Amino acid sequence: MLAHTRSHSGSSKGSYTTSLAPSLTGEAKLNEVTTLLIKLRHDLRTQLLEPQQRVAILDRLKVYSRDATNADPMFEQEGINTLSEHAFSGKDQTSSREALRCLANAFLLQPKSRQIFVNKGYGPKAAERYKGRRFIPINLDNRDDEFLLGRILFLMTYDTTLNFEDLIKNIHLDESINEAMARHAKAYSKSRKSLPAQADEMALTETCKLIFNILYYYPDLAENFSASIPHIFKILTRIGVLKPPLQAPVNTLINALIPLDLENKKSKHLGINPVFPKFDQNHNIELLIDILHQAITSYKEDDLDHIAAPVLNLIRKIYGFAPDGVRRYMQWLMLPTDADRKKPLGQLDTLSARLLRLSTSPMLPTMRESISALMFELSDNDANKFVHNVGYGFASGFLLSHNIAVPQTASDAFSSPGDTGAPAINPITGQRLDMEEPHDTGPEMTQEEKEREAEKLFVLFERLKKTGVVNVKNPVEHAVEEGRFEELD
Structure with a gap:
């Protein structure tokens, strides 16, 4: 579910507050969800709600959307359409982001709601909105937009007919994503005294997940995201090796690198391959190997298959x-x-x-x-x-x-x-x-012991031959035939 739970300051002119934990459950919750959606749908026609009232209603729906129980109207066609209109057609940016949060929760909990969103034609609108935000200067609104739209587009890669090739061709979604990675790389520059805020890392994580999923389903588009390769390596370098080493956003950055055109087969415009930077060709691979080393010493063995396998496969690929x-x-x-x-x-x-x-x-x-x-x-x-x-x-x-x-x-x-x-x-x-330790073989066998062991072997071979399972010849018999057997007194 969404991690953002910011409350909004200011008084509300309506009867709904920005409570983060509505107490209603069961049929009472279902009735209120229905009532809130009716108010929002009516507002689309009349525009009678004040911004604070609209935000309060959406904020309450957002909390209800974290649990699908008794919230069915929010996940059905009319509910998704109402929330989408407020998200992409409303003039109030705060209300728009609250509607986006409701949608993101809905898509996570109820996969069927994603296709409703696509059928209504909101997929391109989400890509346009992602494209439309500006990364500089860095502010909370930018982080929220990237996080929410990145999450929504990421979820659209599952169980929908949304065509991302069209979004890249017509809306240039790839350029928007590359710009986002450039913005994050700048946030991790040497001049910063501290790492970016958690909200920035959350936005970065969603962007990396979006890159991975787009290229998982559309591998031929890898060249379109090559501009992000140096930015991803720069961020990994600035982050360094965390404890534990494969926590977010490091794990998602590594996953995003795997489907990219790292070999630089098609993206000749990049010049020197960013995987092997001019200042030190070994720099990036040494960092990845260090992350792998720390991972296999930090996590339990039975967790490594899903945690450390991606960085190992990335090292193999490079x-x-x-x-x-x-x-x-x-x-x-x-x-x-x-x-x-x-x-x-x-x-x-x-x-x-x-x-x-x-x-x-x-x-x-x-x-x-x-x-x-x-x-x-x-x-x-x-x-x-x-x-x-x-x-x-x-x-x-x-x-x-x-x-x-x-x-x-x-x-x-x-x-x-x-x-x-x-x-x-x-x-x-x-x-x-x-360097091997000498083995204690004990005292050498006496002649009598050797004869007893030879007799045991003779008997074993005779028994094996009588079973008829395999055709074997007793070594003693073989030695006699070759004249290598000497009878002693």
Whole structure:
């Protein structure tokens, strides 16, 4: 539901106050909702209500709209039409915003009301209103408009026939959204002593959600929002790593980046790819990897699949088109180093070790696949390099499940011709052999013990052969046939 609950100052000339918690429930609530909508509908024809009276009625409806129970008239055709007229045709801006809040609540609680809004032709009007607001100077009205209209347009991407291609072509909604992102980036400039107010962050969150949903349903429009890419990265840089790291607006900024044309395939007018800024090509990817590292240490493991998977997928996407220098830097940050090999891989608290542990977690079906895929990509999509980097134990499952040829023996992946000075590596665990703890194998078996064990094996093979399940030959019998068996006194 809407988080805005601002009350309005000033006295009301009507009998309705701006109470934030109407006490009416049940049939009494239904009757009052009906009465309030009748008054608003009558006002559309007569314009007899004073602005304060109109605001008071809408404010009361706004509170009722937070619970769909016994508020049906507000979600039906006549109610949506009445609220929409006050939102987009009224001359009083305060009343208009209160009507927008009622609509946003209605669309959230009752999906069927969204199509009513579209059928009445209000979709383009919402885009026009979003386009019409001005971002500079920053003020409460601008924040409210962006938040409310962004929320309404976002909800229109679900379960409606509203065509966003038409809104972009005819009303230039994409330009309005890019302007909004530019305004937010300016709000996070170095000169500001504090971060923007919560209302600004809420508006930013709705704009990011709108970008993501438009491009989810209209991926061919990604180029239209390329101008927002540098602004999003600038905001992420100014925000830094929060605690917890993937709270709003960081999570929505990351989600907005995923469907954008980050590779800059079509948007050549941008010049240097903003993902790899000229002042430091590694800057943005290093920030994203830092956010990922903090996320997997801050959240519970069973929450990571839906919280941290987007930033992981964004890192994978960027690695796919990153220049060689950035790729090498990402490999250095995310693959196990020589220091990691002092223990079996996955046992330390480094980023690579944590990722490897998560890659085998049964609670993370999405994340574990993405982590293994990332490690394979960081290994140049080469099975031998992959096994060398993460050990056969972590690599084998991914390779087999993707029908990728596995090295004939695990040690093949660790053979490096000409590199005779490299320390030997345990191919299964990835640990340096000279760092392994010596195993206590106990005293050597006596001759009598060896003979008893050999006899046990002989009996087991004879029993297995008699079952007829498999065709096996006793090793002793095989040795006799080859003349390798010597009978002792």
